[in-house]
Amino acid sequence: MGKRKTHKFARPQFSPLGPANNTPEGDEETEDGAGDIFSPAGDLLENLQSASSDVREFACASISKLVQQKKVIPSFLQKDAIRCLGPMLLDPSVAVRETAAGALRNLSACGGYDVCDEMVKQDVLTPLAALLRECCTGLDSTAVSPRKKQVSDKNYLEGVSNEAIHLLWNLCESSSRAVCVFNKEGLLDICILCLRRFMDNIELAISAAYCLQTVAEDNAELLAAFTPQVLQVLEVVLLSSGDTPDHLLLRTLVAGTVWNVKSVVPCSSQAETINAVIRILAETLDRNASQTIVTLSQTARTALETEAGSEMEEEMIDTRQNGTPNPEDDALGISPQSKAGDGTSEDISDFLPVRSEELRLATALLAAQQTALEIIVNMCCSEEPSDDEWEEILSSDDSDEGVTEGPGSLLSPLCLSAEVLSALVNNLIPKKVLEKTVFAASATVDACTESPPWRPLLAKMTRVQCRALTCLNNLLSTLDVERLGGPAALHTLSQHLTNLVFSQSEIPQDSEFLEAVTGAQRSLMQIMSSNNIPQQGLSAEQLMRLCEAGAQCENACARVNVVAMVGISGHVLAKEENTGATLKVMGDFLLQVMAKDSSLVVVGEALDALIDIFADGLEADRAARQMKLLHALKSFQPVFKSRIQKEGKGNLTIDQRLVLDNVKTNLRRFIAYREGLTRK
Numbered sequence: 001m002g003k004r005k006t007h008k009f010a011r012p013q014f015s016p017l018g019p020a021n022n023t024p025e026g027d028e029e030t031e032d033g034a035g036d037i038f039s040p041a042g043d044l045l046e047n048l049q050s051a052s053s054d055v056r057e058f059a060c061a062s063i064s065k066l067v068q069q070k071k072v073i074p075s076f077l078q079k080d081a082i083r084c085l086g087p088m089l090l091d092p093s094v095a096v097r098e099t100a101a102g103a104l105r106n107l108s109a110c111g112g113y114d115v116c117d118e119m120v121k122q123d124v125l126t127p128l129a130a131l132l133r134e135c136c137t138g139l140d141s142t143a144v145s146p147r148k149k150q151v152s153d154k155n156y157l158e159g160v161s162n163e164a165i166h167l168l169w170n171l172c173e174s175s176s177r178a179v180c181v182f183n184k185e186g187l188l189d190i191c192i193l194c195l196r197r198f199m200d201n202i203e204l205a206i207s208a209a210y211c212l213q214t215v216a217e218d219n220a221e222l223l224a225a226f227t228p229q230v231l232q233v234l235e236v237v238l239l240s241s242g243d244t245p246d247h248l249l250l251r252t253l254v255a256g257t258v259w260n261v262k263s264v265v266p267c268s269s270q271a272e273t274i275n276a277v278i279r280i281l282a283e284t285l286d287r288n289a290s291q292t293i294v295t296l297s298q299t300a301r302t303a304l305e306t307e308a309g310s311e312m313e314e315e316m317i318d319t320r321q322n323g324t325p326n327p328e329d330d331a332l333g334i335s336p337q338s339k340a341g342d343g344t345s346e347d348i349s350d351f352l353p354v355r356s357e358e359l360r361l362a363t364a365l366l367a368a369q370q371t372a373l374e375i376i377v378n379m380c381c382s383e384e385p386s387d388d389e390w391e392e393i394l395s396s397d398d399s400d401e402g403v404t405e406g407p408g409s410l411l412s413p414l415c416l417s418a419e420v421l422s423a424l425v426n427n428l429i430p431k432k433v434l435e436k437t438v439f440a441a442s443a444t445v446d447a448c449t450e451s452p453p454w455r456p457l458l459a460k461m462t463r464v465q466c467r468a469l470t471c472l473n474n475l476l477s478t479l480d481v482e483r484l485g486g487p488a489a490l491h492t493l494s495q496h497l498t499n500l501v502f503s504q505s506e507i508p509q510d511s512e513f514l515e516a517v518t519g520a521q522r523s524l525m526q527i528m529s530s531n532n533i534p535q536q537g538l539s540a541e542q543l544m545r546l547c548e549a550g551a552q553c554e555n556a557c558a559r560v561n562v563v564a565m566v567g568i569s570g571h572v573l574a575k576e577e578n579t580g581a582t583l584k585v586m587g588d589f590l591l592q593v594m595a596k597d598s599s600l601v602v603v604g605e606a607l608d609a610l611i612d613i614f615a616d617g618l619e620a621d622r623a624a625r626q627m628k629l630l631h632a633l634k635s636f637q638p639v640f641k642s643r644i645q646k647e648g649k650g651n652l653t654i655d656q657r658l659v660l661d662n663v664k665t666n667l668r669r670f671i672a673y674r675e676g677l678t679r680k
Contacts, residue, residue, distance in 0.1 A: 044063050048084050063085070090131060094160060112174070120178045125168075129185045139158070162204045172211060191212050195254070202247065213371075223263065234254050244361065251283075251284070255280040256374075259277050259378070270419070296358040300358035380474035380478045436467075466513055467516075481531050494537030497521050540569065567609025570609065604660045611666055611667065630675065630678065
C-alpha cells in the first residue's frame with residue numbers, strides 16, 4: 001500500500017554451514033509411522049547409561065546422525081531424548097561430551113524453533129553453561145602453559161567448545177528464552193574467549209562470532225556487558241589481516257556484532273567505527289565467489305585424483321603382501337566400503353563429515369557474502385516503533401484526518417545518518433550489491449553440478465543472489481536518485497532486473513527469488529514514479545506476465561509486491577493517453593486478486609492499487625466504467641470489513657492492521673467519490 005516499509009532481515013535459524021551431515025530427503029521414511037519402526041531411539045537412549053564410555057560415545061554419535069532425518073526426531077522426543085542427552089554434556093569422558101554436544105546441536109538445527117524452545121524449557125542450557133565454563137578454564141590453562149601433554153587436551157577442549165558454542169548459537173537463534181539465559185548467565189565472556197583464539201583455531205572463533213552476532217541483535221540488556229575490554233577484542237579481529245575465506249567470514253561476523261552494539265561505542269569513535277564496519281563488508285563483497293569456486297573445485301578434483309591413484313597403489317601392494325585390503329582404508333574416510341568381514345565394528349567415522357578443505361573454504365566465502373548482505377539490509381532499516389507507539393497511532397486513526405491517498409504516502413522513506421550514507425557510497429556498496437544480483441557464471445554452475453558434494457553450493461549461490469536483491473531493495477528505499485547514479489543508472493537497473501526475470505523461456509518459480517526480485521523492482525518503480533522518471537525496461541505485457549506468475553506464488557510477500565507494481569504502473573499510465581485497454585487489464589487482475597487471495601494483506605494491497613489507478617484521469621474513468629468497478633467495490637466492502645474484524649487481531653502485526661485500517665477508510669472515500677462521478 002504505497003511504499004512498503006522495509007523490515008529488518010530475519011536470518012534463517014540454521015547454520016549457513018549446515019549441520020555436520022545432511023541426509024537427503026530420499027533417505028527419510030515415507031510411510032506413516034515409519035519413524036517409530038526404524039528409529040532405534042529407545043535402545044540408543046538406554047545405551048547412554050552404559051558404564052562403558054565407548055558405548056556412550058557411539059550412542060551419542062548414532063543419535064547425532066539419526067536426528068538429521070526430521071521424521072525420526074519425534075520418536076526421540078517422545079522418549080525424552082533431551083533430558084537424556086543433557087547430562088552427557090558433563091560426562092567424565094571428553095569424547096562423550098563432544099559427541100553429545102554434536103547430537104544436541106544437530107537436534108536443534110534440524111528440529112526447528114519448537115524443538116529449540118523445548119530444549120531451553122528442559123534446561124539444556126544449565127549443563128551447557130557449566131560445560132562452557134569448564135572449557136573456558138581449560139582453554140585458559142593450556143594457553144598459559146602449552147606443554148606437550150596438554151596439546152591433545154587443548155584439541156579435545158577446542159573440539160568440545162566448538163560443538164557447545166554451535167549448540168548455544170542455534171538455541172539463541174531460535175529461542176528468546178535462550179537469549180535471556182545467555183544474558184543472565186554471563187556467557188558473553190566465554191564467547192569472547194573463544195573469539196580471542198582466532199589465530200590458533202579459526203573454526204572455534206567463527207562459531208563464537210556467529211553466536212555473538214545473534215545475541216547482540218536488539219538485546220539492550222546485553223549492551224552493558226560490552227565493556228571497553230570486550231570492544232578491544234572485537235577491534236583486534238576487525239583489524240586482522242588474514243585473507244582466506246575463513247578470515248573474511250570471521251571479520252564480517254564481527255563487523256555485524258559491532259554494528260549491533262554501535263550505541264556503546266564512544267561518540268568520538270562512532271564515525272571511524274562505521275567506516276571500518278562498512279569497509280569490511282565491501283572487502284567481503286569484492287571477492288569473486290564464482291571464480292574462487294571454480295579454482296577451489298579444480299584443486300579439489302586434482303587432489304582427489306592424486307589421492308585415489310596413491311590409494312590404488314597401496315592397495316595393490318597390500319594385496320600382494322597379505323592377500324587382504326589395507327584395514328586402515330576406512331579410517332581414512334575415503335573408501336565408501338566398510339572394512340571387509342567386520343560387521344560389528346563400532347567405528348564412528350561414518351557419522352562424521354567428510355572433510356574437504358576446498359569445499360569448506362568455498363562454503364565459508366558464500367556464507368561471508370550472505371552475511372555481509374544481510375548486515376547491509378539491516379543497516380538500511382528504520383527503527384521499528386514500539387508496540388505502545390503503534391497502539392497510540394492506531395487509537396488516533398479512528399477519524400478521517402491524516403489519511404492520505406496516492407502511492408508511497410502511507411509510510412515514510414527510510415532514513416540513515418550522514419555518516420552511514422557517506423560510508424555506503426564511498427565504499428561503492430550499491431555497485432558491489434548490484435554485482436551480486438547476477439547468478440554465477442555457467443563455468444561455476446558446471447563445476448558444482450559435476451561433483452555431488454559441491455551441488456549444495458548452487459542453492460547457497462542462489463541465496464546470495466536473493467540476499468543481494470533484498471539489499472538492493474533497501475538501498476533503493478534509502479538513497480536518493482543522485483546517489484543512485486541518476487535517471488540513466490535507474491533505467492539501466494530496470495533493464496537489468498527485467499533480464500533477471502525474463503532471460504529464460506519461463507519465469508523462475510522459486511518463491512524466495514520471486515519475492516526478492518519483485519521487491520527490488522517494486523522499489524525501483526516507486527522511486528522512478530516519485531521523481532517523474534519515465535518507466536523503462538519492463539513493458540506492460542512483461543509486467544502482467546510477471547504479475548500472473550507472482551499471483552500464483554505461495555509467498556504472500558511476492559504477491560504483495562506484484563500487486564503493488566501494478567498499482568504503481570497503472571497510476572502512471574492513468575495520466576497518459578490511449579491507455580484505457582491496458583488499465584482495464586490491470587484493473588481486472590486486481591479485482592481477481594481482491595476477490596480470491598487468501599491473504600488479507602494482499603487483498604488490502606490490491607484495493608489500494610485500484611484506488612491509486614482509478615482515482616483520476618479520463619482513461620482511468622473510462623476503464624473503470626467498463627469494468628463496473630464501483631459495483632465490484634461496493635459489493636466487496638462489507639466482506640473486507642468483516643475479514644478485518646475476524647482476521648485482524650489474531651493473524652496480523654500491528655503495522656499491518658494500521659495499513660489495512662487506512663485502506664478501509666480510503667475505500668469508503670473512493671466509493672463515495674465514484675458515486676459522485678456517476679451522478680454527474
